[in-house]
Amino acid sequence: xxxxxxxxxxxxxxxxxxxxxxxxxxxxxxxxxxxxxxxxxxxxxxxxxxxxxxxxxxxxxxxxxxxxxxxxxxxxxxxxxxxxxxxxxxxxxxxxxxxx
Amino acid sequence: xxxxxxxxxxxxxxxxxxxxxxxxxxxxxxxxxxxxxxxxxxxxxxxxxxxxxxxxxxxxxxxxxxxxxxxxxxxxxxxxxxxxxxxxxxxxxxxxxxxxxxxxxxxxxxxxxxxxxxxxxxxxxxxxxxxxxxxxxxxxxxxxxxxxxxxxxxxxxxxxxxxxxxxxxxxxxxxxxxxxxxxxxxxxxxxxxxxxxxxxxxxxxxxxxxxxxxxxxxxxxxxxxxxxxxxxxxxxxxxxxxxxxxxxxxxxxxxxxxxxxxxxxxxxxxxxxxxxxxxxxxxxxxxxxxxxxxxxxxxxxxxxxxxxxxxxxxxxxxxxxxxxxxxxxxxxxxxxxxxxxxxxxxxxxxxxxxxxxxxxxxxxxxxxxxxxxxxxxxxxxxxxxxxxxxxxxxxxxxxxxxxxxxxxxxxxxxxxxxxxxxxxxxxxxxxxxxxxxxxxxxxxxxxxxxxxxxxxxxxxxxxxxxxxxxxxxxxxxxxxxxxxxxxxxxxxxxxxxxxxxxxxxxxxxxxxxxxxxxxxxxxxxxxxxxxxxxxxxxxxxxxxxxxxxxxxxxxxxxxxxxxxxxxxxxxxxxxxxxxxxxxxxxxxxxxxxxxxxxxxxxxxxxxxxxxxxxxxxxxxxxxxxxxxxxxxxxxxxxxxxxxxxxxxxxxxxxxxxxxxxxxxxxxxxx
Numbered sequence: 001x002x003x004x005x006x007x008x009x010x011x012x013x014x015x016x017x018x019x020x021x022x023x024x025x026x027x028x029x030x031x032x033x034x035x036x037x038x039x040x041x042x043x044x045x046x047x048x049x050x051x052x053x054x055x056x057x058x059x060x061x062x063x064x065x066x067x068x069x070x071x072x073x074x075x076x077x078x079x080x081x082x083x084x085x086x087x088x089x090x091x092x093x094x095x096x097x098x099x100x
Numbered sequence: 101x102x103x104x105x106x107x108x109x110x111x112x113x114x115x116x117x118x119x120x121x122x123x124x125x126x127x128x129x130x131x132x133x134x135x136x137x138x139x140x141x142x143x144x145x146x147x148x149x150x151x152x153x154x155x156x157x158x159x160x161x162x163x164x165x166x167x168x169x170x171x172x173x174x175x176x177x178x179x180x181x182x183x184x185x186x187x188x189x190x191x192x193x194x195x196x197x198x199x200x201x202x203x204x205x206x207x208x209x210x211x212x213x214x215x216x217x218x219x220x221x222x223x224x225x226x227x228x229x230x231x232x233x234x235x236x237x238x239x240x241x242x243x244x245x246x247x248x249x250x251x252x253x254x255x256x257x258x259x260x261x262x263x264x265x266x267x268x269x270x271x272x273x274x275x276x277x278x279x280x281x282x283x284x285x286x287x288x289x290x291x292x293x294x295x296x297x298x299x300x301x302x303x304x305x306x307x308x309x310x311x312x313x314x315x316x317x318x319x320x321x322x323x324x325x326x327x328x329x330x331x332x333x334x335x336x337x338x339x340x341x342x343x344x345x346x347x348x349x350x351x352x353x354x355x356x357x358x359x360x361x362x363x364x365x366x367x368x369x370x371x372x373x374x375x376x377x378x379x380x381x382x383x384x385x386x387x388x389x390x391x392x393x394x395x396x397x398x399x400x401x402x403x404x405x406x407x408x409x410x411x412x413x414x415x416x417x418x419x420x421x422x423x424x425x426x427x428x429x430x431x432x433x434x435x436x437x438x439x440x441x442x443x444x445x446x447x448x449x450x451x452x453x454x455x456x457x458x459x460x461x462x463x464x465x466x467x468x469x470x471x472x473x474x475x476x477x478x479x480x481x482x483x484x485x486x487x488x489x490x491x492x493x494x495x496x497x498x499x500x501x502x503x504x505x506x507x508x509x510x511x512x513x514x515x516x517x518x519x520x521x522x523x524x525x526x527x528x529x530x531x532x533x534x535x536x537x538x539x540x541x542x543x544x545x546x547x548x549x550x551x552x553x554x555x556x557x558x559x560x561x562x563x564x565x566x567x568x569x570x571x572x573x574x575x576x577x578x579x580x581x582x583x584x585x586x587x588x589x590x591x592x593x594x595x596x597x598x599x600x601x602x603x604x605x606x607x608x609x610x611x612x613x614x615x616x617x618x619x620x621x622x623x624x625x626x627x628x629x630x631x632x633x634x635x636x637x638x639x640x641x642x643x644x645x646x647x648x649x650x651x652x653x654x655x656x657x658x659x660x661x662x663x664x665x666x667x668x669x670x671x672x673x674x675x676x677x678x679x680x681x682x683x684x685x686x687x688x689x690x691x692x693x694x695x696x697x698x699x700x701x702x703x704x705x706x707x708x709x710x711x712x713x714x715x716x717x718x719x720x721x722x723x724x725x726x727x728x729x730x731x732x733x734x735x736x737x738x739x740x741x742x743x744x745x746x747x748x749x750x751x752x753x754x755x756x757x758x759x760x761x762x763x764x765x766x767x768x769x770x
Contacts, residue, residue, distance in 0.1 A: 019753065022746075022749055023746050023749055023750060023753070024746070026746075092744075092745050093744055095743075096743035096744075
């Protein structure tokens with residue numbers, strides 16, 4: 001059996017990759033993908049602890065989280081689509097309509 | 101005696117009618133006129149039954165009291181004084197409502213009119229039957245509000261709107277004094293019971309107030325170096341309220357302008373009922389007045405002066421309604437004078453004065469309604485354009501003559517022949533004579549008798565100019581409909597014959613208002629507190645004195661007959677801009693100008709503008725500093741909002757990391 005620490009390390013690595021991508025990228029699609037990465041790293045944690053503690057509620061929670069992530073991704077990409085149609089770009093730096 | 105259980109309905113029914121008419125009046129018959137008429141008719145019947153019951157058993161007054169809040173109560177007190185007032189108010193209001201159905205038939209906003217008049221009737225009735233001074237004050241203010249609304253009924257007219265404002269502001273001066281009086285009174289009473297009020301005792305109820313009169317009279321205050329009794333201060337403040345409401349000098353200026361409202365409103369509010377609220381207040385608190393040195397004398401002087409002062413102005417007015425307005429002020433002066441004569445005749449003065457109030461309500465309402473009938477038919481109220489109206493409107497003319505005879509006080513002394521006005525005004529003038537004889541001060545009597553002459557002059561001038569002779573301009577005209585002439589005729593009969601029948605019992609009935617199961621006042625003892633000596637009105641003055649009011653009335657009739665009917669003297673020589681006296685009278689002693697230019701403009705307006713300017717600068721400064729700081733802060737802080745999403749996420753992540761570190765540190769410490 002793989003020890004719990006390995007799972008946690010994997011989760012931390014994926015989260016850090018997501019975080020780095022979220023901060024460094026300008027493309028809206030990439031940013032959304034990074035958000036997904038961060039979300040799923042948390043899911044790994046949930047499932048790992050669930051298995052480790054022999055408690056099913058963690059896995060149920062992960063299922064909810066995945067469903068939510070799917071909904072969020074659908075809305076996020078729909079927004080990106082309409083922005084692209086309107087502005088012909090999905091570079092988030094250029095979306096500063098409400099800035100001073 | 102089941103009627104006394106219905107007493108609370110007397111003001112409630114018209115109030116209910118107000119609510120219904122106000123919201124759904126347009127859909128009810130006669131533009132909302134029918135519901136108020138039925139409600140007021142019911143109130144009138146209940147009051148009449150109660151009055152008849154009281155007449156048989158005057159000692160058992162109706163007194164019901166309900167806890168309101170803290171140490172105040174709501175209550176009903178129907179003693180003889182309130183009973184006759186209730187009946188009169190409900191009756192006159194009923195007739196005027198019936199008359200209004202005809203008079204207001206062409207007005208698109210008549211449901212608003214009927215709603216406001218029934219609210220007025222409700223508040224006036226509740227004013228009359230309150231058993232404590234606070235409830236009276238609330239109704240007093242409500243009545244003032246209705247007066248404001250109804251004067252400004254045709255608010256599209258600028259003159260009506262400004263007249264309404266003027267009436268409201270002028271009476272407010274009096275109202276503030278009244279309120280101040282109540283506050284001083286309450287403070288004194290509170291001191292007298294040492295701040296501990298037993299359960300079920302309401303300090304502001306009239307019986308409680310009256311029971312403390314000697315103690316309040318003994319409290320002294322020093323004002324401007326004069327030693328004044330607290331009772332004198334309180335009564336003078338109350339009288340200040342009455343001066344405002346009842347149009348006494350110098351706060352009478354609003355009453356003539358109040359004629360901007362519909363004529364029926366003038367008849368109901370500014371002649372018959374509301375303006376008598378001041379007189380009623382003084383009559384209600386009469387035991388306080390008689391125990392207060394100087395107060396009663398001031399009431400008498402102000403009343404007598406007003407009676408004369410207003411009559412002189414009534415002489416030169418050309419507007420039908422304005423003549424009647426000045427006549428009202430003058431007659432209210434008589435009522436105050438009648439109350440002031442309590443200094444020599446005691447509680448009898450209340451009876452005499454209230455009887456004049458009632459008879460005045462009848463004949464003045466009648467005069468106004470006649471004038472309204474003329475205006476309704478002819479469309480003008482300038483007497484110079486009228487003349488010969490009697491041929492077109494015989495019923496109106498006949499009732500007008502009856503009312504004028506009553507106002508001038510025609511009758512034969514010593515017999516029971518005479519108009520209502522004769523029986524009510526004569527005792528006041530005779531009491532003034534008694535006062536002169538007793539106190540050696542003849543001014544009230546002199547004023548009263550000259551005012552009687554002037555009364556006769558101005559009313560017959562009006563009568564001859566309007567109804568006699570030939571038309572001076574072409575006006576179409578017709579007799580008014582039955583809904584108008586029937587109330588006229590009822591009032592006309594009352595104006596002529598009411599007095600002869602009821603004068604003796606009514607005076608006795610009302611004079612006994614302070615001796616019953618509610619209060620039992622020893623008026624002569626109170627008079628001694630006020631340093632007055634009462635004499636018993638014996639009625640054996642010299643024959644000349646008894647005849648004097650009638651003689652001057654006849655002289656007045658003859659003079660006007662010669663001038664305005666036979667045209668023996670050409671009045672145009674006197675009526676011109678060159679005549680100083682005429683100019684003075686016509687411009688109403690320049691009192692409006694003095695009030696506006698000197699007081700309002702110079703003092704209030706400019707003073708307020710000055711004060712307002714500085715206050716403005718101060719408050720503006722504070723506001724400006726705050727807004728400047730906000731703008732500057734916003735200006736520098738908004739740079740934070742870069743609009744770059746990564747910057748935000750870095751901030752969020754940094755924050756979260758710091759939070760985590762912090763929690764970690766905190767957990768290690770504990």
